Amino acid sequence: MLEIKDLSFAYKDDKIINDLNLYIELNEFIAIIGPNGSGKSTLIKNLSNIIKPDKGSIYLNYKNLNDLSAQDLAKKLSVVPQDTKIDFDFTVYDLIMMGRNAYQNRWGKITEKDREIVTEVMNLTDTLQFKDRSLMNLSGGERQRVIIARALAQEPEVLLLDEPTSSLDINYQGEIFDLLSYLNNKKNITIIIVSHDLNLASQYCNKLVLLNEGQIYSIGNAEEVLTKENIKEVYDAEVTIKENMISGRPYVVLIPNKHKFNKKDKADFNLHLICGGGSAQNIINKLYNLNINITSGVLNQGDSDWQLLKSYGCEVSEIEPFAYIKEEDLDYNKKLIRNANVILVADLPFGHGNIANLKQLLEYKNKKIYLYAKRNIEDRDYTNGKAKSIWSELITRDNVSSFTQIDNLIEDIKRNFNL
Amino acid sequence: MGNKKSYFIFLFSFIALFITFLLSLMIGSTPIPIRSTIDSLFSFDGELTRFSVIIRQIRLPRVILSFLVGSALAIAGAVFQGIIRNPMVDPYIVGISAGAGTAATIAIIFNMTWTLLYFNTIPLFAFVGAIITVIIVYNISKVGNKIPVMNFLLAGVATGFILDAIRSFLMVTGTNDMQQVVFWLMGSLAGTSWQDIRIVLPYYFIGVIPILFYIKDLNIILLGEDNAQTLGVEVEKVKKVLITSATLITAAVVSVSGSIGFIGLVMPHMARMLIGPDHRKLIPFAAILGGIFLMLSDMLARSLMPPLEIPVGIITAIAGGPYFIYLLRKNKSGGW
Numbered sequence: 001m002l003e004i005k006d007l008s009f010a011y012k013d014d015k016i017i018n019d020l021n022l023y024i025e026l027n028e029f030i031a032i033i034g035p036n037g038s039g040k041s042t043l044i045k046n047l048s049n050i051i052k053p054d055k056g057s058i059y060l061n062y063k064n065l066n067d068l069s070a071q072d073l074a075k076k077l078s079v080v081p082q083d084t085k086i087d088f089d090f091t092v093y094d095l096i097m098m099g100r101n102a103y104q105n106r107w108g109k110i111t112e113k114d115r116e117i118v119t120e121v122m123n124l125t126d127t128l129q130f131k132d133r134s135l136m137n138l139s140g141g142e143r144q145r146v147i148i149a150r151a152l153a154q155e156p157e158v159l160l161l162d163e164p165t166s167s168l169d170i171n172y173q174g175e176i177f178d179l180l181s182y183l184n185n186k187k188n189i190t191i192i193i194v195s196h197d198l199n200l201a202s203q204y205c206n207k208l209v210l211l212n213e214g215q216i217y218s219i220g221n222a223e224e225v226l227t228k229e230n231i232k233e234v235y236d237a238e239v240t241i242k243e244n245m246i247s248g249r250p251y252v253v254l255i256p257n258k259h260k261f262n263k264k265d266k267a268d269f270n271l272h273l274i275c276g277g278g279s280a281q282n283i284i285n286k287l288y289n290l291n292i293n294i295t296s297g298v299l300n301q302g303d304s305d306w307q308l309l310k311s312y313g314c315e316v317s318e319i320e321p322f323a324y325i326k327e328e329d330l331d332y333n334k335k336l337i338r339n340a341n342v343i344l345v346a347d348l349p350f351g352h353g354n355i356a357n358l359k360q361l362l363e364y365k366n367k368k369i370y371l372y373a374k375r376n377i378e379d380r381d382y383t384n385g386k387a388k389s390i391w392s393e394l395i396t397r398d399n400v401s402s403f404t405q406i407d408n409l410i411e412d413i414k415r416n417f418n419l
Numbered sequence: 420m421g422n423k424k425s426y427f428i429f430l431f432s433f434i435a436l437f438i439t440f441l442l443s444l445m446i447g448s449t450p451i452p453i454r455s456t457i458d459s460l461f462s463f464d465g466e467l468t469r470f471s472v473i474i475r476q477i478r479l480p481r482v483i484l485s486f487l488v489g490s491a492l493a494i495a496g497a498v499f500q501g502i503i504r505n506p507m508v509d510p511y512i513v514g515i516s517a518g519a520g521t522a523a524t525i526a527i528i529f530n531m532t533w534t535l536l537y538f539n540t541i542p543l544f545a546f547v548g549a550i551i552t553v554i555i556v557y558n559i560s561k562v563g564n565k566i567p568v569m570n571f572l573l574a575g576v577a578t579g580f581i582l583d584a585i586r587s588f589l590m591v592t593g594t595n596d597m598q599q600v601v602f603w604l605m606g607s608l609a610g611t612s613w614q615d616i617r618i619v620l621p622y623y624f625i626g627v628i629p630i631l632f633y634i635k636d637l638n639i640i641l642l643g644e645d646n647a648q649t650l651g652v653e654v655e656k657v658k659k660v661l662i663t664s665a666t667l668i669t670a671a672v673v674s675v676s677g678s679i680g681f682i683g684l685v686m687p688h689m690a691r692m693l694i695g696p697d698h699r700k701l702i703p704f705a706a707i708l709g710g711i712f713l714m715l716s717d718m719l720a721r722s723l724m725p726p727l728e729i730p731v732g733i734i735t736a737i738a739g740g741p742y743f744i745y746l747l748r749k750n751k752s753g754g755w
Contacts, residue, residue: 050645074651081646087504088641088696098639102651108635108699154650 001026002047002158002190006056008214009042016042018214019056026157029184029191031201033225034211035235040194041082043211044162047192048079060158074102078151082162084143086135092146093131096122099153121152125179141172148179159183161193165200173197177204202226202249210234226250240311255312269417270295272340274357278304279348283372286410287344288312290419295336298325298357325356333360342413343369349380350387358390364399368416370409371395371402425700428693432707439711443482443718444474448725481611485717486710487619488608488672489682491626493709495665496683497690497702498630501637502661503568506691509684510669513575513662514552516678517582519670520604522548523677524586527600528593541603542618542674549670552578557662565655566662568644606679606732608717615675626668630702633657637698679732681739682709688746712738 002024009017017039024030032040045051047058049065058065060076068076078099086095099121100114122128125145135143144164151159161180165173181204183189195201201208202222210218210225212234218225231239237254244251271287273280273296284305287294297317299306309316317333319325337343343361350358361369371394381387394400403409413419444456451459451470459471460479495510511517526544556578560570590600602609636657639647644654669683690705713731716738720731 045645048645048649050648069651070648070653071651074649077649079646079649081643081649083643086642090641090696094697095642098642098650101635101639104635106632106635108638150650 001061002192003059004043004047004056005059007043007046007053007058008055009039009046009051009053011042016214017046017053020215022209022216022219024190024192027184027188027190028207029181029205030193030207030209031205032192032194032209032211033196033198033201034217038211038234039214040211041162042214044079044160044192044194048077048160049073050079071102074154076156077158077160078154078156080144080147080151080159080161080164082166084147089134089136091132092127092135092138093118093122095135095146096127096131096149096153099150102154117155118149118153121149124152124183125149141168141175144168144172144176145179148176152183156189158190158192161191163194163196166196173200180204198226198231198252199244202251203244203247222249226252240308242307269293269419270340270342271413272296272337272343273309273346274343274348274361275305275346276300276303276348276354276357280305280346281308283344283346283406284308284312286406290410290414292419295340297333297336298329298354300353322353324353327356330356330360337364337367341368341417343367344409344413345369345371347372347375347380349382351382355383355387355390358387361394362390365397366399369394369397369400370413371400372404372406372409373402374404374406425694429700429704429707432704432711436707436711439714440482440486443485443714444478446718447473447478447722449473476612480613480616481608481717482714484611484615484619484675485608485714487616487623488676488679489686489709489711489713490706491619491623491668491672491709492679492683492713493686493690493705494627494630494702495669496709497687497698497705498637498661498665499683500687501641501698502658503572504641504643505572506688507684508572509680510665511678511680511683512572512579513666514556514579514582515549515666515669516673517579517586518552519545519549519673520678521582521586521589522551523603523674524589524593524600527603528589542615545674545677546670549673550666552582553662553666553670566658568658571662602730603677604732605730606677606735607720607728607730608676609721609728611675619671619675622667622671626664626671629660629664633660634698634702637661638696641696677730677732679713679735681735681743682713685739685743685746686712688743692746 004020004022007017007020008015020043032043034040042051046053049068049070052066060068065073096118097110097114100110100118101108103114104110119128122131125148127142127145127149130138130142135146138146148164165176168176177200180191180193184191193201193205206221208220208222208225209216210230217234218230226241228239228241231237231252239252239254242251242253269292271292271294273284273287273294275283275296276299281304284294294309294312294314295316296305296309296314299316299318300321300323301318302321306316306318315336317329317336319329343364345358345361348354371391377388377391395402401412403412441453441456445451445453451474455470456474459468459474492510496508499508499510499512500506522544523541526541556571556574557566559574559578560566562570590597636647636652639650639652640654640657642650648654686709687701687705690701690708694700694704713735716734717731720729720734723729
């Protein structure tokens, strides 16, 4: 176990870590997350005893790190640094063997045990195949595996990693995290990883530590730490938290915000969107960037369009999941439509559940209605022609125009309403 | 680098060393046949001939000193390049030659060239000057308890400039024996006696033994100081020991030979290209290469234009400079 007590550290007068306390139990898989400058890397350097705390102490198995020699510490704790570039022509095998340094005598005599362990970690990290190659000729992902192999050759109880995947392709990122997961589960190595990738951390780690200004802002499992509010507060970023369909863990999605650099007040323009079933995900983003008020309905709660609209803070008239839309549900929706300058109908499929959404439009003979029809109405009519007949009637009216390209449709709105 | 290949490289370099040794004894202003050379080396009861006097009293100490100086500079160069992790570093970069040169110039210009006990004062001045300079550089670059290598390097370069300026000022204003100063600054092994070897040898061993002791740690420091620390190396301690040792041997050889350039820069580089970056092989191999190179250079220095002696520093620079440029052109990409 690893215990950090009242840790403070400053570079010159710049306080990086401020009275931090953290208790890490054996066999945890912890991600340290936080914005740039929050003290993540400094914490890792303190934990690996590369720099010494100004105040406070760190204990590994109840021993103060300051009382351990570099050699003793290297047998318990190993580090995969952020920058793994090495300018020397060592072979992969020689480099991994350097992980055995703490166990070897003065002149680096290699024992049978050293050889066994190095072979084992090379098998584990799948690096045996290029053991005689020079480190300089490896790709980023291969080199990262070699450095992890070197760290494992130290037979550590605790493995610290400082952003090991930040410069890797997505397949290598997964590979590294899968390996860490395996080491954590099967080899009982405690893993502490600094990561910029909130979603990888969420998916793989069983505890997250969110740092802000050198202190722990939030600690716990992914559900507890990765909340919209925490991320807004610490990163100053608008996100929406979804659920990763595969792992069931929280999944952070950044909300694009083009207005950040083009500040103007929201236009006094309301658009009512009729959508559902994920038909309008990309339309919603495009509309959001027009900086207008969007309302929507009627939608079933939990629908993916509903989720996205809610996460953008739009007003939505909603009904229970999987419920059919009934006459009385339309009251609130009517209020929204009354305020809308324009109604936009996405190319959603119509069934008996949501046909009311389309039918209600017949009442509005003077309001501008846009129909988006990338897909033919016939192909998404599951009401035995009912939807098609309403659609056909709508399309003949003067206040209705139909587009097959969303960009043309939006251009037309912009032109007609001076947006 | 396979062990088999290293083995052949070492075998070959020992043979080359032996041949160079014999050639250096034979060739000079008076050529001596191989038979007489070997006889003079190994017959101790025979009468002193003209050849055996030249070999034993003049050439043998000079050849041995060439080896010591060449190997010491190459070892120190490899150590500094390793610690600083930069191939452009030589043992003089931290101000050793500037300190030694300035002190030697002071001794020559102010006529303080008497003999103290059995030491000549010029080497003594040079040695003390070198050590004091490095102590100053060391303290300038110190931050807390650490010696950041970039600080060390820059402090060495800056201090070197200041000392060189002082030396130039003394040379311009002084009147005395300018040729002796110039000769010393270019580096020369002329007039070597067994006395010089007695001066250098103790420091040579006092310096080389700790280097061998920490040779494995030096390999790991190549990966970066933070990495080395987490792999179990007490980086600051090792750095201090290695800097002190490399300074000591450099100062000792500079004090008797003047600042002979390029060996400390080029030989470790060449050795690294041939045998790889593992210091356990690199340092011994660089030492042999440096020894051979200076023996050959000195042989040329004293036999090219007899009876005139060319300062050996000129030969090493002329031979080493183009080779270094070739290395740079060839090895533009990749590591070193």
